[in-house]
Amino acid sequence: MPSWSIPYVLLVPGILVIAGLLLYPMIQMVTMSFQSISLRVIRGVAEPKWVGLENYTKLFDNDIFWSSLRNTIVFAAVTVALTLILGTAVGVLLNRLSRRMSTFVIIGIMSAWAVPPVAQGTIWRWLFDAEAGIINWALNLLPDGLSTLVLGRADWTAQPWLNDAWSVYIVLVLTVVWASFPFVAVSVLAGLRGIPAELYEAARVDGSTPWHTFRKITFPLLKPVFAVLTILSIIWDFKVLSQLYVLLNGPTNREAFNLSLFSFAEAFKAPPKMGSGAAIAVVLTIILLVVTAFYTRQMVKQEDLT
Amino acid sequence: MRIAKITATTVTTAALALGLAACGSGETTTPQPQASASASGPKFAGQSITVWRLGDPNEPSQKYMDDLVAEFKTQTGATANVQWIPWPQVNDKFTAAAAGGEGPDVTEIGNDQVPLWQSQDALAPVTSITTGGEHAQIPKNLFGLETIDGEVYAMPWGAGTRAVMYRKDWFEDLKIEPPKTWDELVAAAKKIQDEKGKDVDGFAFNGGSDANHLLGALAWSEGGEYAVKEGDKWVGKLTDPAFKTGFETYTGLVTSGVSGKSRLTLNTTDIRTRFSNGKVGMYLTASWDIATIKEESKGKVKEDQMAFFPLPSKSGGETPAFFGGNDITVWNDAKNKELATEFVKLATSKKWADRYALDGGLLPVYPDTLAELAKDPAQAPFAAAFAKAKAFPADPQWTEANETKAVLQNAARSVIEGKATADEALAKANKELEDILNQS
Numbered sequence: 001m002p003s004w005s006i007p008y009v010l011l012v013p014g015i016l017v018i019a020g021l022l023l024y025p026m027i028q029m030v031t032m033s034f035q036s037i038s039l040r041v042i043r044g045v046a047e048p049k050w051v052g053l054e055n056y057t058k059l060f061d062n063d064i065f066w067s068s069l070r071n072t073i074v075f076a077a078v079t080v081a082l083t084l085i086l087g088t089a090v091g092v093l094l095n096r097l098s099r100r101m102s103t104f105v106i107i108g109i110m111s112a113w114a115v116p117p118v119a120q121g122t123i124w125r126w127l128f129d130a131e132a133g134i135i136n137w138a139l140n141l142l143p144d145g146l147s148t149l150v151l152g153r154a155d156w157t158a159q160p161w162l163n164d165a166w167s168v169y170i171v172l173v174l175t176v177v178w179a180s181f182p183f184v185a186v187s188v189l190a191g192l193r194g195i196p197a198e199l200y201e202a203a204r205v206d207g208s209t210p211w212h213t214f215r216k217i218t219f220p221l222l223k224p225v226f227a228v229l230t231i232l233s234i235i236w237d238f239k240v241l242s243q244l245y246v247l248l249n250g251p252t253n254r255e256a257f258n259l260s261l262f263s264f265a266e267a268f269k270a271p272p273k274m275g276s277g278a279a280i281a282v283v284l285t286i287i288l289l290v291v292t293a294f295y296t297r298q299m300v301k302q303e304d305l306t
Numbered sequence: 307m308r309i310a311k312i313t314a315t316t317v318t319t320a321a322l323a324l325g326l327a328a329c330g331s332g333e334t335t336t337p338q339p340q341a342s343a344s345a346s347g348p349k350f351a352g353q354s355i356t357v358w359r360l361g362d363p364n365e366p367s368q369k370y371m372d373d374l375v376a377e378f379k380t381q382t383g384a385t386a387n388v389q390w391i392p393w394p395q396v397n398d399k400f401t402a403a404a405a406g407g408e409g410p411d412v413t414e415i416g417n418d419q420v421p422l423w424q425s426q427d428a429l430a431p432v433t434s435i436t437t438g439g440e441h442a443q444i445p446k447n448l449f450g451l452e453t454i455d456g457e458v459y460a461m462p463w464g465a466g467t468r469a470v471m472y473r474k475d476w477f478e479d480l481k482i483e484p485p486k487t488w489d490e491l492v493a494a495a496k497k498i499q500d501e502k503g504k505d506v507d508g509f510a511f512n513g514g515s516d517a518n519h520l521l522g523a524l525a526w527s528e529g530g531e532y533a534v535k536e537g538d539k540w541v542g543k544l545t546d547p548a549f550k551t552g553f554e555t556y557t558g559l560v561t562s563g564v565s566g567k568s569r570l571t572l573n574t575t576d577i578r579t580r581f582s583n584g585k586v587g588m589y590l591t592a593s594w595d596i597a598t599i600k601e602e603s604k605g606k607v608k609e610d611q612m613a614f615f616p617l618p619s620k621s622g623g624e625t626p627a628f629f630g631g632n633d634i635t636v637w638n639d640a641k642n643k644e645l646a647t648e649f650v651k652l653a654t655s656k657k658w659a660d661r662y663a664l665d666g667g668l669l670p671v672y673p674d675t676l677a678e679l680a681k682d683p684a685q686a687p688f689a690a691a692f693a694k695a696k697a698f699p700a701d702p703q704w705t706e707a708n709e710t711k712a713v714l715q716n717a718a719r720s721v722i723e724g725k726a727t728a729d730e731a732l733a734k735a736n737k738e739l740e741d742i743l744n745q746s
Contacts, residue, residue: 039426042405130568131505158505160568164723249571252514252712253719269710270397271422271702272405 026285032278039272055279064254064262065280067165072258072284075169076237082177083233084226087184092214094185095192102189109182117179121246124175128161135161165256168247175243180236184229191225192218227299231292238288259284350645351383355411357649358399360632362575363390364597366665374658382648386412394515394573397709403637404428411640412649415460417451417631418698418705424459425702430636430643431457432650440656444671451700452633460633461654464668467627467695468519469614469687470509471581471595472588473607476502484615487622488555491588495564498587510580510589511556511565513718514573515709518698519628520590521718525552526626526696527619533699533743540699540743542736544714545729553714554728555620557721570719582607590617592630593667593688616687629695632668699743707742 001009032048033055040046059065090109094102115123128135139147139156147154161167195218203213219226241260248256251265259280267277359371375386389410391399396416403409404426415423423429435441436449436458448462470491477484477494480501485491495508512520522532530549533540543549559565572580578595580586582603593614599607616624634653640646652658656672663670669685669692670676680689698704707713717731726734 039401039404039428043427045427130566158566158568160566160570163568163570163719252571252715254712254716255720265710268398268401270401271426271706271710272401 029278029281029285032274033276033282035275037272037274037278042272042274051275055276059276059279059283064257067255068257068259068262068280069283071165071169071256072238072260075172075240075258076234079173079176079180079237080230080233082173083180083184083237084229086177087181087229088188088226090181090185091188091192092218094189106182106186106189109185112179113182115179117240117242118246120175120179121243124171124178124243125162125247128171130158130160130162133161162247162249163253165253168244168253168256171247172240172244175247176237176240180233184233187225187229188222191222195221224299227295231295231299234291234295235288238284238291348381348383350642350648353383353642353645354385354387355640355642355646355649356409357386357388358410358413359388359390360396360414360416361390361393361594362598364594364601366597367594370661370665374653377658378649378652381652382645384645384648386649392575394575397705400428403639409639410637411642411646412653413635413637414463415633415635417460417462417629417633418700418708420451420460420633420635421454421700421702422705424454428638429459430638430640430646431459432461432636432647433458435461435647435651435654440672441651441654443656443673444654445673448631448671451697460635461650462671463632463634463654463659464663464666465671465692465695466592466594466630466632466668467688467692468523468590468592468617468630469627470588470617471591471593471612471614473498473581473584473586473611474613475611476587484613485618487618488620491618492562492564495587499564502584502587505566505585507565507569507577507580507586508588509559509564510572510577510586511559511569512572512574512577512590513570513715514576515712516573517712517715517718518708519574519630521553521556521714522628522696522698523590523617523625524555524620525549527623528552528555528621533739535699540701540740542740542743544732544736544739550728550732551620553718553721553732557718557728560722567722570722571715578602593685596667614684614687616690624690626696627692629692629697631671701743703743703745707739711738711742713738713742 034050034052035048036051036055037048038046041048094105097105127133130136136156136159139151139159144154147156161171199217199221200213203217208216239260240258241264244256244258244261245251245264248261251257251261251269254262257265263277263280263284266273266280357371357375359367361367363371371388375388378384378386396419400413400419400423404423415429420429436444441461444462448465449458452458452460452462472484476482476498480497482494482497483490485494491509498508499506518532525532525548528548528551530546530552531543532549533542533544535541544553560567560570569576574589574591574595577586577589578591578599579602581589581595582599584603584606596609596612599612600609617627619625634650636643636646636650653662654671656675660670660672660675662668663675664679669688670679676689679685698708713735717726717735720726721728721731
């Protein structure tokens with residue numbers, strides 16, 4: 001075997017797995033998005049019908065698509081930012097704790113991360129329940145004056161958090177940030193542990209403030225970590241489905257759909273419309289690919305420079 | 307930069323691995339118990355079929371199925387395995403079964419669901435049953451939704467209409483008479499909330515998968531219609547003043563505070579659970595809920611604390627109720643259609659169909675049994691509603707408008723939240739309803 005071929009041979013098993021499990025379904029999905037696929041097609045008693053761009057034109061005419069797109073993007077932007085800020089802050093904090101204490105805190109926050117998505121949704125749905133929820137109860141405990149001053153109202157009895165799209169998304173942001181910041185925190189901590197202590201000592205000798213140290217030493221050194229975490233968070237937050245499904249009590253409230261839930265409702269609720277469901281999924285995939293490609297380029301560029 | 311790079315790689319790898327793990331979920335399948343084969347005995351000895359019953363089992367319905375299955379075994383020698391599917395999951399389960407998943411051989415089905423599932427090739431014709439013997443006594447007008455292109459795709463098993471279930475003991479405590487007009491109903495609901503707490507729904511708003519049972523009754527009572535077929539096209543009638551009046555009565559349940567604003571997506575099953583917990587004074591349902599509530603509330607709500615009255619209309623008199631009915635039929639993928647048809651035939655014979663209806667709180671499909679039942683004062687509200695019963699548009703796409711897209715539920719939500727006027731919301735809903743019903 002010529003030596004140049006070794007990398008390729010080593011790559012083959014991985015490529016085969018990706019091709020079988022990812023590429024083939026992706027091609028299938030794109031094909032389906034140009035077809036009308038009813039249950040009868042899935043049952044094998046009818047042939048899929050080519051409809052050209054009809055699934056897409058119908059989709060772009062649909063108000064629900066545009067509100068879903070808006071919900072998806074705004075949610076991802078807010079959640080990614082909050083997750084990274086909170087995660088980094090906690091990571092830096094963990095680095096200053098003693099070994100035993102930081103292990104303790106890590107176990108604590110990682111258990112939030114380990115909660116399965118449906119359970120996350122259930123937990124927060126109960127917390128924000130209009131009548132039995134602890135949030136409304138706690139807001140009512142605030143002194144009336146303070147509550148009115150800060151939040152604009154004193155009485156929170158039976159406040160229906162999960163009706164209106166925007167308040168559902170407040171709860172969803174909390175749910176997802178709560179469950180995903182620990183991963184960022186621990187990754188940042190791992191990165192921080194790798195930065196030589198001499199740099200910080202030198203900074204201290206030079207009289208640098210903590211903020212300055214973070215900006216001039218920590219952040220540049222951890223930039224690759226942040227780049228990866230940002231991409232991952234974007235991918236994860238664009239795809240949120242289970243938590244939203246649980247918070248909304250199923251796909252009924254269409255104003256609060258995001259693209260994933262919209263795609264799911266189209267493709268799998270009776271009568272299933274796999275074609276338009278696939279079209280939504282294609283749009284979501286393209287958005288994600290563009291965003292990811294952009295960030296990956298940035299990342300590669302930076303590494304070339306350093 | 308080495309360390310940072312390694313960290314980055316590690317993070318990526320770990321995340322990908324976790325991502326994959328998260329994706330790898332599988333659907334759980336229930337193993338099919340195989341009946342033990344016996345060499346001798348009746349024709350189908352040793353074979354088995356799966357029967358789907360819809361709803362949550364309660365004591366009488368469970369007992370009924372046990373007896374029916376035993377009778378089936380005696381007659382055919384075959385075993386029937388009964389599985390219960392809660393109503394809100396029915397369409398999802400049918401979808402999965404029709405797409406090639408684990409399905410039934412015989413299934414119960416809502417009569418308004420028959421056109422949809424027939425159009426998806428999921429049901430087998432059972433026309434042969436209807437022509438012979440006592441089955442011919444079932445009135446032909448009960449086969450309206452079931453007859454498609456001359457073939458009957460499901461057998462009527464029991465007819466269900468809806469009436470208002472109320473807490474009889476609360477009414478007696480608070481000295482409220484069962485309401486005869488809509489205004490009285492709202493007044494009664496307010497009084498219940500004043501006395502029993504603000505988190506109690508005086509009259510529960512249904513905004514879930516079966517919301518149109520309530521909205522339909524209110525709209526029909528004003529003379530409104532969802533849509534009518536003109537030629538081969540459906541024309542939406544949601545913007546007609548009559549429908550609008552009914553729609554406003556419906557949203558008024560929440561805007562007047564009679565039902566909590568935080569509960570806009572509850573279906574009858576969710577409301578029943580709240581009723582069992584003493585959080586609902588009145589709601590629209592069928593009489594089968596009595597047995598379930600008795601069990602579910604674990605004695606908190608007893609049988610003598612529940613009663614029914616016909617839903618009064620805004621303009622006076624009783625509302626036309628949704629003409630509901632439960633059918634039973636042969637699933638098209640049944641492995642042994644002959645045996646499955648035998649089960650349907652037995653279940654809809656006079657003896658077993660009558661008992662199905664009477665034990666389950668439905669109206670019997672055999673006319674003489676129905677006439678007998680109408681004399682019973684407890685059943686009178688249902689018989690009264692049955693006389694005026696109306697059905698939703700008979701179209702395979704109705705289920706999509708009704709449950710999947712929840713067109714009118716979303717229209718009601720936007721009005722309740724003050725984002726649109728009833729006119730705006732209904733105009734939008736009307737267009738969508740037409741689009742859905744007229745798609746090929």
